[in-house]
Amino acid sequence: MVALTINGKTHDVTVDPGTPLLWVLRDTIGLTGTKYGCGIAQCGACTVHIDGVATRSCQVTLESAANAKITTIEGLAENGVLTKVQQAWLDNDVPQCGYCQSGMVMAATALLKSTPKPTDQDIDAAMTNICRCGTYQQVRAAIHAAAAKA
Amino acid sequence: MTLNATPVATLNRRTLLVAAAAAGGGFSLGFGLPGSGPARANQVREINAWVVIHPDDKVVIRVARSEMGQGTLTGLAQLVAEELECDWTKISTEYPTPGQNVARNRVWRNFSTGGSRGIRESHEYVRQGGAAARMMLIQAAAADWKVPASECAAANSVITHKPSGRTVTFGKVAAAAATLEPPKDIPLKDPKDWKIAGKAVKRLDTLDKLTGKQLYGSDLRLPNMLTATVKACPVPGGKLKSFDAAKVEKMPGVKRVMALDGIAVAVVADTYWSAHSALAALPVEWDAGPNASVSSATIAAMLKEGLDADQAFVGNKTGDAKGAIASAAKKVEAVYSYPFQNHATMEPMNATALYMADKCEVWCPTQNGEAALAAAAEAAELPVAKCDVHKMLLGGGFGRRGRSDYVRQAVLIAKQMPGTPVKLIWSREEDMAQCQFHPITQCKLVGALDAKGDLVGLHMRISGQSILASLLPQNLQNGMDPVTFQGLNPGGAEGMFGYNIPNLLIDHAMRNPHIVAGFWRGVNLNHNAIYVECFMDELAHAAGQDPLEFRRKLLKPKHLAVLNAAAEKAGYGKAPPGRFHGLAQIMGFGSYVAACAEVSVSDAGVLKIHRIAAATDCGVAVNPAQIERQVAGSFVYGLSAALYGECTVKDGAIEQTNFDSYNVLRMDEMPHVETVLMPSGGFWGGVGEPTIGVAAPAVLNAIFAATGKRVRSLPLMNANLKRGA
Known part of the structure; x- marks a missing residue:
């Protein structure tokens, strides 16, 4: 056990x-x-x-x-209150099919914890998750938006 | 409560558990009487097939097409809500089941979700559904007030009697409205008067995708459910020869090992990992059959022969192309090729089936609910009326989930274990092996330039695979596959060739390898656009002309308008130092699209795609924000294909097994996409697919501008872009 x-x-x-x-x-x-x-x-x-x-x-x-x-x-969300990353994802209407988005949100959450104001290069290095719908542009925008709110 | 109709945006673990409990402890969810969906229950009012209104004014809009990320759920709901004049904040959506559609004489019409058809083929009847419901609600209110309906109007879920100022909400009159005869004459709004449709409203299905609550097919958990995984003969046309079940039957959690259709073997266990581990350990022997020695090289040779074959189906012909070529001042010739590719949906194929002696239910992600139902009934050997399919949100579709092979497998397994729900999940490796691949083709293009450098003749010979021959041979027309000519047709709303060329011949020598071809997002437009647009670039350079100016002389007005818009947005001809532009345009799925790519290539041959300007004329735009996302996403899909997408064949089987051998575009390679949405009105085009067609040729043409290297064989990862190489 x-x-x-x-x-x-x-x-x-x-x-x-x-x-x-x-x-x-x-x-x-x-x-x-x-x-x-x-x-x-x-x-x-x-x-x-x-x-x-x-x-x-x-x-x-x-x-x-x-x-x-x-x-x-x-x-992530406590008592139904979204984290700033989840909220940024919601505000930016990021997901398409959404299947990869749990992983995207988890990766972005960890990135912003270690690097609160990531550059595009930081995002490229940390966000290696695959999205087949092609939400990368919205993912990037949402990470910057979440960072700006911190 | 039952799951008869699935609330798409809100189906989560809690609702499923509630549903299971409400079904009396069993898990035969949703076996309602035919024609008696939940909306027939007393507490809510179905105004018509598309609109249900609750007494508290909540509105449920029914959506027949499948949501797989493309946003059709939100877009179709916008169209219904627009005509219904309801409060957008009070709506939710649900899927009717394919079984209900059968029982109600196909009142929801086509469930099939492919070919970018969701909105463009159902916009009229779903809007009529919303409009008819509004008319009935107004009529019910007017009758109650004893005033003429013509003196009443609806807005934001409130009906107002204009002369008196009396008001009533939809919920209050829904019961009365539901009893009225539906109107026969149903006028629709002019899109210029739209308030909900045409606007960039947020998607309806986002929140649960951010919290883990959203259930996909592979997440389904039913009481006493078992999990299965499967392996089919890796060589199409081959058979299962033998397997040694005794070697794995004692492994932890394993319940059953069984053959399926003589071509596959399945392990059923308590969990996926138990099933997966046992299948990996299971000794299996295959009879590879007649295709055991086929390789990529033998397929390429088969297609190459077709490039010059006498027999070919003609898709587009004007004048005398061969004569014009024979007497040309300058002849230009090139051969291109496009490989097999896997859809690689993020969620591997899966389906859950529950078989009883007299009925069968399936829960699955599918792009074609009606086909899934037919497949389930056939596998169960039961009448369609004894079966139903509950559509789950798709973790990607891209054409792959239009097929029902995995549904059949799930039912075949469940049939051997009556009363036990079985969830079948394919491994990624199985998904890579048993795709229905992007068709493989080659293309020989010969162009004739006159002394002034004008294009006077073009012969385009496509040699290769037909999707219809592979999947729907009954749809061939005297042996010809008309879908092959997507984007190359002489006319029509679907995919009209954009260039006016006095002598034109476009034909297809069908050559069908044993690897199964399928509809792959963008379908035949993908390679056709590469062939045409890269060769136009070659012709322009051969004529000593700028590729944009060369095209401007030849293009039809709407094709030219999007190309001009993309070029202007990108600042064509004014690329920053070290960067280069490439253009492409195409019409497909009813829409006109174009792109201008801006790339650089280092001396070492490293390609960087910096930005892409993309223009779309889809006629009528229902949700501009979702169109932008479909356009940006199309570049991810199209550039993944262009850079990396290749499935090769060895000993009759596909060689790639997972994302390590079948790479796709990731964040660091994503160019910035700037979308120009320019709906010119008067027609309804799709947006999920056409842009994929211009992704690769725009980049390939930009690479030529940067390096002088003309890449004619995809994917790009096989090309050497190093200076001097």
Whole structure:
């Protein structure tokens, strides 16, 4: 059994400790906001925060996530109040299909935490998530908007 | 409450759980009696198929087309709301199910969502739905007040009797209105009078996508549900020879291992990871069949033969192109090629099925709900009336989810486990292998210039794959695939060739490899636009003329207007030092589009696409903000294809397996896109796809301007742009 701390709550998980955190979150815990896109850390749809660091959860095993503080997309807004990143995404009407946007929001949240006023180059370096609808231009605008509000 | 009609923008975990509970502990959600959707329930009033009004004035607008990010849900709702004269802040949307559409004699008409058709093919009848509902609401109010309906008007969900100033809200008269005969003569507003449509209103479906609440098909969780994953023979036309289930049946969570249709094997388990791990460990033998030795090289040779073949289907012909070429002062010739490409939707294919002895339900992301229903019924071997499909939000579609192969698989699996809902999820690797690919083609173009450098003849020979032959052979016309000529047609509203050339021949030698071709966002316009627009650039340079000036002499007015607008926006001819411009235009999916790309190429051959100015004339613009996003997104899709998109074939199978071998454009490569929206009125064009056509040729022409290198074979990653190379 592995104890996971997710969005401030502790969960005792009994599946194979080698299971990727992504699938523990989705199938065992039921937090499906974290998405499966590739399974090889290419697309970023599964991005969560592990001890505050944006991490691709498809490459993290359950056992290695024990004792860490995990935040998923469901854990960002508190009492229904959106974070400034989520609000900027809403204001800029960023998502199209939206499937990659959990990962985008998690990556952008971590970026703004470490780099509150990112340049376009900072954004290019940090935001390597794939979006097939092509929301990159709106993602960039929303990150700048969120940074401006800080 | 049932899930009979799915509230699109609000379907989240909570509503599903509530729905499951309300269904009496079972999970047979939404098996309503045919024709008795939720809107027939007592507390709400269906005014007509498109409009439901609650007593508290909440308005539910029904949308038949599938939302996959393109914004059709919001755009179609705007059109209904505009004519309904309702309060936009009080609306929500829901999908009728394909089963309800069957039961109600296709009252919602076509569910199919592809070809940028959502708005351009249903704008009239959805607006009539809104207008008819408004007329019935006014008539009900007027009857209550005992005044002529002509003295009443509706605005913002309030009906006013103009002479007396009396008012009533829609919710108060909805019950009475619902009993009235629908009007026969339904006049529609002139778009210039629009207040909701035509405006850049925000999408209706954003919030839940930012909090993790939005449920996609692959997120569905039903009581006692199992999860399956599948692997089909990697070589199309091959078969499943054998598999050793005993080797994996004892693995954790594994419930069943089964063959599907003799061509695929599925593992059903408690979770996706259990199923995935067991499938990876499962010994499987394939019979690759007759295509086992096909490679990219053999396919290329097959297409090359077609470039000069005698037999070809003629798509556009004027004058005597071959004669003009034979007597040309200058002859210009080039051969281009375009590869197979995968749609690579972010959400891999998936479907959830629940089979009972006498009925079958499916939950899935689909671009074609009616086709998904037909596929489900066929796989279940049940009448269509005993089946239904609940459409889930799509994590990308791009044409791939117009097919129902994954729906069939889910039902075949569920059929072997009656009473247990089974969610089938493809791995990314399966998605890469079993796509229905962008068709592969080559094109030989021969142009004739006269002594003045004017273009007097053009022969364009396309050789390659037909999508219709692959997917819908019944739609071929005497063997010819008319869709092949997208953007090259002599006329019509769909995709008219833009150039006036006195001697023109555009023909197609159909050559169909075994790799299945499918509709891929932009479809045949993608390669046709590259062939035409890059070759026009070649002709201009051969004639010693500026590519814009050369085109100006030949283009039809609407084609020219968007090209001029893109050129002007980009500052064509005035690129900053070290940067170069390239142009392209095309008409497709009913719209005229053009682009001017600004690029630089370093001495080492590193390409940077700095900015793109893009012009769109879609006739009528329903939501300018969403059109801008579709245009910008089209460059991401089109440039991903141009830079990286290539699926190669070895031993009959596709070689690429995931995003590491099938790369796509990311943030750092995204040019700044500036959109010029110039709707000229009088027609309704689509916007989800046409712009993809101009993305690659504008960049390829700019690369030529920068380097003198003419890249004629895609993707660009295979080209060497290094100076001197």
